[in-house]
Amino acid sequence: MNLKQSLFVAVTLGMISLVIWELYWRNQGLEPNIDDNKNLWANQRARLENYDEKTVVFIGSSRILYDINLDIWENETGTNGIMLAAQGSTPIPVMQDIVENTDFNGTLVIGITPPLFFSTINPKANFVQRSQSLVDYYYNRTYAQRLNHMLSVPLQKNLVFIRDGDESWDSDVDLKTLLKQVHWDERSGPRYPPFNNFEEITLDRRMKMPEIMVKDTAYANTIKKVWTTILSGDNPPPDKETTTNTFVDLAKKFQARGGNLILVRCPSSGLFKDIESKAFPRAQFWDPLVEKSGAKAYHYEDFPELTNLFLPEWSHLAAEDAEVFTRVIIEAMKKDGVITNLKSN
Amino acid sequence: MLFNSLSFIVFLVIVLVLYYGNILNWINRKRMLLFASYIFYGLWNPPLVILLWISTVVDWIAGNKLSIEENQRKRKMWLLLSLFVNLGFLVFFKYRDFLLDNFTSVVNTYGYGYKAEPIDILLPMGISFYTFQTMSYTIDMYLRRTEKARTFLDFALYVTFFPQLVAGPIVRAQDLISQFYEEKKATINQFIWGLFLLTIGLFQKVVLADTLLADTADTVFGSKDILNGLDAWTGTLAFSGQIFFDFAGYSTCAIGIALMLGIILPDNFRYPYAAIGFSDLWRRWHISLSSWLRDYLYIPLGGNRHGIVRMYAALMITMLLGGLWHGAAWTFVVWGALHGIYLVVERMFKNKIHIKIGPYNGVILALVTYTLVNFTWVFFRAREFSVAKNIISSMFFMNVEGSKVLDSFEIIKVLAVISILFVCHWFMRNTSLKEVSFKIPSWVLGVFWAIMFFLIVISQGSGEQFIYFQF
Numbered sequence: 044m045n046l047k048q049s050l051f052v053a054v055t056l057g058m059i060s061l062v063i064w065e066l067y068w069r070n071q072g073l074e075p076n077i078d079d080n081k082n083l084w085a086n087q088r089a090r091l092e093n094y095d096e097k098t099v100v101f102i103g104s105s106r107i108l109y110d111i112n113l114d115i116w117e118n119e120t121g122t123n124g125i126m127l128a129a130q131g132s133t134p135i136p137v138m139q140d141i142v143e144n145t146d147f148n149g150t151l152v153i154g155i156t157p158p159l160f161f162s163t164i165n166p167k168a169n170f171v172q173r174s175q176s177l178v179d180y181y182y183n184r185t186y187a188q189r190l191n192h193m194l195s196v197p198l199q200k201n202l203v204f205i206r207d208g209d210e211s212w213d214s215d216v217d218l219k220t221l222l223k224q225v226h227w228d229e230r231s232g233p234r235y236p237p238f239n240n241f242e243e244i245t246l247d248r249r250m251k252m253p254e255i256m257v258k259d260t261a262y263a264n265t266i267k268k269v270w271t272t273i274l275s276g277d278n279p280p281p282d283k284e285t286t287t288n289t290f291v292d293l294a295k296k297f298q299a300r301g302g303n304l305i306l307v308r309c310p311s312s313g314l315f316k317d318i319e320s321k322a323f324p325r326a327q328f329w330d331p332l333v334e335k336s337g338a339k340a341y342h343y344e345d346f347p348e349l350t351n352l353f354l355p356e357w358s359h360l361a362a363e364d365a366e367v368f369t370r371v372i373i374e375a376m377k378k379d380g381v382i383t384n385l386k387s388n
Numbered sequence: 389m390l391f392n393s394l395s396f397i398v399f400l401v402i403v404l405v406l407y408y409g410n411i412l413n414w415i416n417r418k419r420m421l422l423f424a425s426y427i428f429y430g431l432w433n434p435p436l437v438i439l440l441w442i443s444t445v446v447d448w449i450a451g452n453k454l455s456i457e458e459n460q461r462k463r464k465m466w467l468l469l470s471l472f473v474n475l476g477f478l479v480f481f482k483y484r485d486f487l488l489d490n491f492t493s494v495v496n497t498y499g500y501g502y503k504a505e506p507i508d509i510l511l512p513m514g515i516s517f518y519t520f521q522t523m524s525y526t527i528d529m530y531l532r533r534t535e536k537a538r539t540f541l542d543f544a545l546y547v548t549f550f551p552q553l554v555a556g557p558i559v560r561a562q563d564l565i566s567q568f569y570e571e572k573k574a575t576i577n578q579f580i581w582g583l584f585l586l587t588i589g590l591f592q593k594v595v596l597a598d599t600l601l602a603d604t605a606d607t608v609f610g611s612k613d614i615l616n617g618l619d620a621w622t623g624t625l626a627f628s629g630q631i632f633f634d635f636a637g638y639s640t641c642a643i644g645i646a647l648m649l650g651i652i653l654p655d656n657f658r659y660p661y662a663a664i665g666f667s668d669l670w671r672r673w674h675i676s677l678s679s680w681l682r683d684y685l686y687i688p689l690g691g692n693r694h695g696i697v698r699m700y701a702a703l704m705i706t707m708l709l710g711g712l713w714h715g716a717a718w719t720f721v722v723w724g725a726l727h728g729i730y731l732v733v734e735r736m737f738k739n740k741i742h743i744k745i746g747p748y749n750g751v752i753l754a755l756v757t758y759t760l761v762n763f764t765w766v767f768f769r770a771r772e773f774s775v776a777k778n779i780i781s782s783m784f785f786m787n788v789e790g791s792k793v794l795d796s797f798e799i800i801k802v803l804a805v806i807s808i809l810f811v812c813h814w815f816m817r818n819t820s821l822k823e824v825s826f827k828i829p830s831w832v833l834g835v836f837w838a839i840m841f842f843l844i845v846i847s848q849g850s851g852e853q854f855i856y857f858q859f
Binding site: 044046052054057060061185187191194195198204215222226228232 | 603831
């Protein structure tokens with residue numbers, strides 16, 4: 044046996060196969076993509092260790108991640124945004140981390156998505172685990188993990204088949220994810236429809252709704268189908284008292300050390316709006332939260348110019364509409380003196 | 389640092405360039421390997437390198453003293469010091485909470501109402517491996533089975549050599565230290581074969597264990613429901629494959645990487661799922677640990693030299709402690725106990741029934757052995773006895789109406805992988821990968837290699853830890 048020959052065959056065939064694989068996925072319309080994963084979050088969390096008077100921190104769920112355009116925010120306010128919102132999760136574990144493990148006392152903007160925020164504080168619940176796992180990862184990540192992330196970024200930026208998503212909704216094209224999409228039957232119960240990708244994020248977590256979601260209604264409808272399945276499932280009732288009280292305790296601690304707390308309710312439409320207005324009526328959930336926390340608060344329904352924004356899949360704003368939302372909210376905050384324009388100062 | 393990570397690829401390339409770059413002499417290359425090994429370990433958690441240093445320094449001193457000391461009482465003291473430090477690390481980091489929990493339970497049965505807060509201490513990666521390896525040196529020195537390491541550098545490299553530092557093979561001093569005395573360089577064929585073994589190891593870990601089997605095992609063992617028999621069996625078989633591919637994958641990577649440096653490490657697995665009986669299984673599964681337990685526990689406990697009862701007792705104690713070595717939980721002890729019972733029963737039968745093993749009854753016996761091994765894996769994988777009990781009862785098809793948590797495709801996928809695994813082990817049981825490779829044309833090996841490489845890259849394991857790192 045000639046091992047050199049074997050190696051030559053292996054390298055040649057291996058590389059050809061990979062090139063074909065890459066071209067295949069490009070041919071399917073995929074482009075290189077950075078995934079919003081725990082490493083991106085941890086890198087932003089690390090920035091909070093060296094905050095200054097210009098630092099503004101955003102926490103919450105995916106809505107504030109999509110709906111606040113950080114470029115506009117920074118440009119209009121002269122501040123530096125740190126985006127710590129986490130998709131599909133409650134912000135309470137992140138809030139707890141900021142209040143208890145840092146001395147940050149600047150502006151903290153919290154996006155409130157009622158079905159997630161008022162769900163529970165049970166550490167075993169998915170919505171809590173997801174954001175808690177990000178906090179834990181930040182504290183526990185090893186130098187090797189940091190190095191792996193650094194090395195994977197150029198690959199993610201240039202190769203379609205290299206993805207690094209943590210969540211089941213990340214439309215990765217790795218072998219495991221592809222095999223998971225094979226369903227011969229529903230022996231273990233009904234399956235979720237495919238959750239197509241609708242995120243475009245930068246390394247410093249500036250999220251934008253991809254254009255395909257605006258231009259291709261059929262594509263956007265696939266996401267609506269997923270939401271419909273999730274929302275029609277057997278969801279536990281909200282735990283309003285505990286979530287509100289836990290949050291208010293943290294808010295008071297933060298405000299006591301001089302922190303500037305701002306609550307933002309981002310828009311929703313369609314099925315989300317229907318369910319949220321019925322299951323989480325503003326007067327019973329949002330208003331008491333604002334009153335008890337003593338935070339300055341902005342609800343999109345209070346701004347006529349924000350009521351007709353376009354949410355391609357009912358829950359997150361299209362990129363252009365996110366710009367509008369950000370500008371209107373900033374104006375309102377400036378008017379109230381909640382934030383000052385550090386740039387003009 | 390994990391073998392299945394991008395950082396390791398960069399690390400290995402740098403090490404190989406420095407090793408073969410003709411810029412360092414042999415002593416400096418060994419220093420470089422030692423430094424690289426500390427980097428390899430420290431990138432996970434730098435302060436825990438200190439434990440490695442303490443273990444190294446204590447055993448180096450103990451070994452030196454044992455090599456010159458003639459007074460038997462003093463020799464024993466030096467050995468005890470080494471055992472105290474290494475086992476002390478293990479007890480403190482691995483078994484402290486387990487012991488505290490059990491102490492609390494026992495005390496509270498007498499109504500004392502004692503409450504102890506367990507300290508959530510990070511378990512240093514691979515501590516069970518390097519402590520056992522370094523202890524073998526002092527024990528062998530005490531028993532005058534091996535010679536003192538020539539230099540501290542050779543000894544430190546023996547304790548810390550990065551390919552096998554965190555999950556073995558647990559190598560004996562005489563097998564590894566002496567390889568550091570003379571300049572080592574892999575031949576071109578050794579280097580390529582090492583690269584091939586590294587690819588096979590990564591394929592086992594990334595593709596077979598993590599991509600094809602892990603999720604099924606997680607779904608089944610993570611389910612709170614009473615499961616349907618088919619699901620319970622599929623989950624257990626998936627775990628039996630996962631644990632093998634994960635651990636054998638690590639060992640194969642370690643052997644391959646060492647070979648690329650011209651260092652030869654012993655085999656750790658020899659197609660264990662084709663074992664006929666349990667003595668055979670333990671000659672094929674985690675060979676470096678089972679031989680360690682045989683030499684340093686079973687034989688000192690009397691082995692088979694003091695009658696049948698003492699032999700059975702020694703076997704049971706060895707397997708119980710072997711179980712506990714894997715993890716600080718009673719489920720691991722039960723896993724060890726089951727293997728102990730299997731071994732005892734097998735020896736009892738062997739004394740009375742003599743079966744001539746042929747190819748037909750052999751495969752049946754191998755299948756029976758593998759089936760019985762699967763029952764032990766339930767206790768190894770289950771975090772709680774209630775889960776193990778439910779799965780075992782489902783495996784006996786006592787829960788016909790149990791929940792179905794797996795789709796048909798997942799079941800077929802696992803059964804296909806496990807069937808191929810078993811058939812491969814059976815046909816390979818009396819041969820080796822190298823022998824088979826020599827019999828096939830080079831291009832066939834190249835195609836096989838390319839397929840593995842391609843599947844590893846498209847699987848893109850996101851750096852899943854090896855299961856045995858936690859042991």
